[in-house]
Every structure is written in structure tokens, then in C-alpha cells.
Amino acid sequence: MSIVVADHCSKWYGHVLGVSDVSWKLGGGIVGLLGPNGAGKSTLIKMMSGLLQPSRGSLTVYGQNPFHDPGVRRRIGYAPEHEATWDELSALELVTAMARLAGVPAGRADRAAKDALAQMGMTDAMHRRVRGFSKGMRQRTKLATAIAHDPDFLLLDEPLTGVDPRARVDIVERIKQLGAAGKTIVVSSHVLYEIEALTSDIVVIYRGQVLAEGNVYEIRTLIDRHPHRIRVECDQPHAVAAALAAEDHVARLSFERGAVVIETRDPDRCYDQVAGAVLAANVTVSALSSPDNNLSAVFEYLTGDGGRR
């Protein structure tokens, strides 16, 4: 049985399109929702958590409309993208209150909140007010509010944003444990490697539409079929370009101020040849980057519209 079923689901904010005609089913496990900022990830998550209603089409969770059915929402744990919380409360007070509002009996809410905070590594700070927390601590507290009532279905909107590397490892590990324990988890991110660390099942969303769905390696293969850009910022861009112009893997060369941008079908070979050209011509390189690491550029390749749509 599918946990989430979106059927030609669209959402507008006035004239702004959030999600466009999405038909999608979620079976279970950990699923990464990948897309650049403004792609529609948060809109889709908000519709699944019952915060928004589709403007057209339908979206059900466990067969019910989460906006109207509290019975479904009791099975959902949601951690929003934004940082705002009730800053005047301590982390323990906040998570306890959220657990109670999620249906945990009064006698068990305190214990459940302490457990959730402990799982997020927040035991030492649980009596401190949220107002003084760092971004990473806020993220952990938000995640604790999402898991304290032991939901079946977790919706985590950008849970790793602003988290320090150590906390990131902890949170990733905890999310994986929850997935292994049978929870269905949707995690959104605009960073591919964050999603890759959590799951191999991804849904790529771009400009409000589900662009691709499946294994992260299939998506990577799809990406690798397209030319890869390498930008070499140096004092002699024309010398670097001349050394590479005749190579069969080079699809295009273009110049920017103090830089050459190489489009290649074989990035590994290209990096080696750039290094050789730089050494041979005694070029001083100030920066070497791949604009394709920007997810939007990758999605533009996937849609084939170069971002002009």
C-alpha cells in the first residue's frame, strides 16, 4: 500500500506555482526529495504534513486528506525548514508540549521528550531556553519535536542545513536508524551528497515537477551523460584553452574575465589535461571549479532547457 498518493496535484500561491501536476506514490523507507531552492520541495512536504491543501488534484497520506483529518496527522512527524520556534521555552518544555499536542498522554510526554532529545544529543542542553541555541541545536530540537510522539511517517524539511559536521554525522545516523526501525521518512535537501549519505532512493523535483525518480546512481548516470563544465581561473586562459582545443572530449570552450570554461564529456581526463597544460605553459591558477556542482545547473541539463523555461 502506498503511504502517500499524489494525483495530478498542483499548488499555487497566488500567481506563483509551488507544485505543478505532480502524480507520485510513496511506498516506504527513506526517500530523498532533491531539488534546488524554490523547486517545490517544501510545498510538497507541507501538503503531506497537512499544512497546505492542493489547489488542484489530490494528495492523500494513509488514504486520507492530512489537511482535514487529524487522525492521519497523529501518525506524522514534521520538522519544518524554518528556524522559528517558541524561543521563550526550554528545549524540554518545547518538545514536551509538542508531544502532548501530538497525542502523547500527559504522564508519558516528559519521558518521551527526554528520550527524543537524548536521541538528538541534546540532553545536556535540554533545560536551556531555545532563544540561546545555535542553528545546529535548533535543528536537533526541531527533529526531537518531530520524533517525540513516535510517528510512523517523518517529514524532514532540510534537516541538515546549518548543522556542524559532527552533528551532521549523528543526525544522518539517527535518521538511518529510524528508517531501519520501519519508519517511512521523506528528507528534503538541495545538496546531492546530503541525500546520498541518507538513502539511495531519491525523487528529483524541479520547478514544481517531479523530474526523475529512482536510485541515486541512475540519476548520477543520467547526469554524467551530459557535458560537465570546468572553470579554470588563471592568468593565461587562452594558453589553457589552446592546449585542450583539439581534444575529442572537449565539447565547447568559452572565456570569461580571467577564466576559461571547458565543457567536457570526460571530466577525469579533462582534469588531468588541465593540470598538464598548466605545468607546461607555467600558468598561475587562482581557482578551479565545476559550476555543475550547483544543482540547478545539473537540473538544467536534465530538463534540457538550459534554465530558459
Added chain:
Amino acid sequence: MTEPSGKIEHVVPSTRSTVWTLAGITLTRLTRGKALWIGGLFAALPVIYATGVHSRRIAPAPDDLFKISLLLLALLPAMYVGASIGEEIEDRTSTYLWSRPISRGAVLAGKLCALVPIVIALIVGGWFAGILIWTGAAPSATSCVALAAGSIATSLVAAGIATIVPKHGMALTIGYLLVDLFIGALPFSLSALSITNQANVLANLGSSPREIATPLIAMAVIAGLWGAIGVGRIRRLEA
């Protein structure tokens, strides 16, 4: 990291439990912020005025002190109820609430249960203390009932306005209630639509139930209308 202790049974929380929890959160947040103390200073205005009159042996018209309390009716519900509901929606902390299995009407009720008694205590308390200092005797029961009923009614107005325009909930409520004060001062029947006028009428009546029923019903109708707007609006709100 530790493992969670046991499976938690999923239940939809009762309305009473939701209202109680939200009232507790609202009170805790209020007592840890500045608003309570700022409101307390405003509520002390009748006391300050009465103390000044008393010390200088001036005998102003008896209505002066009540007018200050009516002005507080325009200010304190906006400060507490309007700001609390408006900020919840505007700051998006409401996303935590809307994603829980609770009734949205209960969210509004929880906030009102926490804040309305404070508004009543501040306004009626300020009036009571002011009159006590000025005259040495307690004010009439009807004047206290009038201010208490006015506090409830204006709080519901503030709740309704804050759900419609959360960003400017407090400012618009103050604006609306200042207009209400102006309408209440008009010499024709339009003044019946004014909560502050009804409170003023009620304060000057005797204590027979028949006399006080009319202004109380008028206030209940206006408050009920705004309350219904608030509940209707909050049920449709998206985050």
C-alpha cells in the same frame, strides 16, 4: 545517542487537553517576555491618575477614570491577544501546531483561555485600585462586570482581526477599537454597535438582571461575530 523507550500509542488529543496545553504554553511564554510588564504599566494608568488627583485634592468628573479604563480596552486585548495570535501565524510557529492532530479552534481557545483572564485582571484591577485610591470605597459591581465583559468582547475582536491580518494584528485591533470608542461617543443609534459604549452603558446601570441584560447581549453578539470570523478563518489558514 540512546534508544527510545517503548512504542507510544497514537491517540488524537482531546480538545480539553489541547486547550489546557496551549494555555500553559501561552502563559509561560507571556511571563518570560516583556509584554506582561508593559501591559501592567498601562494597566496602572488609572491608579497613577487617581493617585495624582488624590494628592492634589482635585475633584474631576467621576467618568474620567472610567474613560481611561475604556481606553485600556482598546489597548490591552490588542497587545496580548492580537499580538499573540498574529505573531504565531506570521512567525510560522503555527506550522508546529497545524501539523499536529488538533483542532484549530482549540488553538484559538487555548490562547484566549490564557490571555483573557490576564486582560480582565489588568483592566478591572486597575479600575478597582484607582477608584479605591480616589474615593476610599470599592467601585460598583456593574462597572467591574462592564469592564470584564468588555475585555472578553474586545479580546474576541482582537482574535478575529489577528487571524485575518496576522502581520498587523495588534495595530489593526487598536485602530478598530479606537474607531469603536469614537462610534460609542456618537449621539445616535450607531453607538449601539460599539463595545466600549455598551460597557459604558452597563457601568452606569443598576444591578438588576433585566437592566444589564441588554448591553451584555449586545456585547455578546459583537464578540460572537468576531469569534466566529476568527474560528472560520483559522480553520482555512495554510502555513
